Amino acid sequence: MLKPGTRRSADPWVGYKIHLSESCDDPEASRRPHLITHVVTTDATVNDAMVVEEVHDRLTSKNLLPSEHLLDAGYTSAELLLTAPTLRGVSVVGPVRSNNTRKAVRGDGFGKSAFTIDWQAQQAICPTGAKSRYWTTGVDDNGRDAIRIRFATATCAPCPVRDHCTRSTQYGRQLTVCPQEQDAVRERVRAEQSTDEWKDRYAARAGVEGTIHQAIAAAGARRTRYVGLAKTHLAHIFTAAAINLIRLDAWWNDTPLARTRTTRLATLDLAA
Ligand code: SF4
Incomplete structure (x- = not known):
């Protein structure tokens, strides 16, 4: 992506963001690999939370809407937490932002x-x-x-x-x-997200960080080769298709999933 400024600087952003959705069922239990199910490309300045409705619409049209959707904090809003279960039948799991007062x-x-x-x-x-x-x-x-x-x-x-x-x-x-109503659900989630039960439920979302790394390492997604949203989106779709093919190849050849890397500091901490 091209980013001459930062989001908090006075310089305008020039570039795009890729928003990836992927399945994250337990591969052993579901007997399915983790695959990218949808790709959205937006201008870099678009707030992440603004794309969730579109993602749900498109996943519904593909009959891929999950019953539980794990999202990071940028995509989670009190409005979404409140409406997604009733309007979509989707249980949204994501942290609400901490209180910055x-x-x-x-x-x-x-x-x-x-x-x-x-x-x-x-x-x-x-x-x-x-x-x-x-x-x-x-x-x-x-x-x-x-x-x-x-x-x-x-x-x-x-x-x-x-x-x-x-x-x-x-x-x-x-x-x-x-x-x-939104205030009530926000406070409820704010209390829940510090519990071990909630953290265990949310842990699967971390896998998408590996997907983003794969998009960057295998397909050079850090920097767009094209100017224009339409062309960049097409490149993102090819990137997702390539990752899915790599994963299917690994799945069919019984290649185990990469393990999460443990830093040396964390290793020392575990050994203590
Ligand atoms: S009266 Fe005092 S405590 Fe109450 S809102 Fe004003 S500054 Fe805050």
């Missing part, structure tokens, strides 16, 4: 969990018992439904614990939350 990052301050949301009254109640004044529904930077809650400047200005709550010296504390 000052409370979560530095361990001090009032994170979102310190506030009580009164959904009926459309108000938030802060740790000191003050109530928010503004409740605005809209969309976030990724176009998803979001609610912005703000406390009045006059409420927060004299607050004795203001330094623990907001860095703004001009405005009251602001919170952004998902709609109620």
Whole structure:
């Protein structure tokens, strides 16, 4: 891919992203190899979460939609976790992003969990018992439904614990939350994803990292040979087809799957 800038720099990205879907059933139990089932190519700037609907549509049309879909954090959204099981019959398993508030990052301050949301009254109640004044529904930077809650400047200005709550010296504390049902499912998954049971269930997703490595090592997918989305996508389809042929050849010739490499540091840690 061509990337003159980084996603966080002021330079625009020029290039494309490949989004791969693959089967990850236990090969012994299913008696099937892991094969790439779908390829999406987008401009590099497209948010990963924006392609999931298309992936589900295309897998459905190919009769390959799985009952359980393991996704990495970039593709997972509260909306998807909520709607995929009911609309698609797909159980989405993926981590929701960690809480990046000052409370979560530095361990001090009032994170979102310190506030009580009164959904009926459309108000938030802060740790000191003050109530928010503004409740605005809209969309976030990724176009998803979001609610912005703000406390009045006059409420927060004299607050004795203001330094623990907001860095703004001009405005009251602001919170952004998902709609109620999405907020509930996000909090549920956030709690589940630290459990061993959830980690075991999600572990199979790591295999796609090997697929990406294979696409780069075997087909040079790191750098597109073509200019233009259509040509690059065609190249990505050929890459996926080549990987599937390599895997079928290995499967038919009983070549075992490569084992996950253990770093020297991890080896030392295991030996200790
Ligand atoms: S700064 Fe405002 S929102 Fe935060 S605790 Fe004080 S009164 Fe409540």
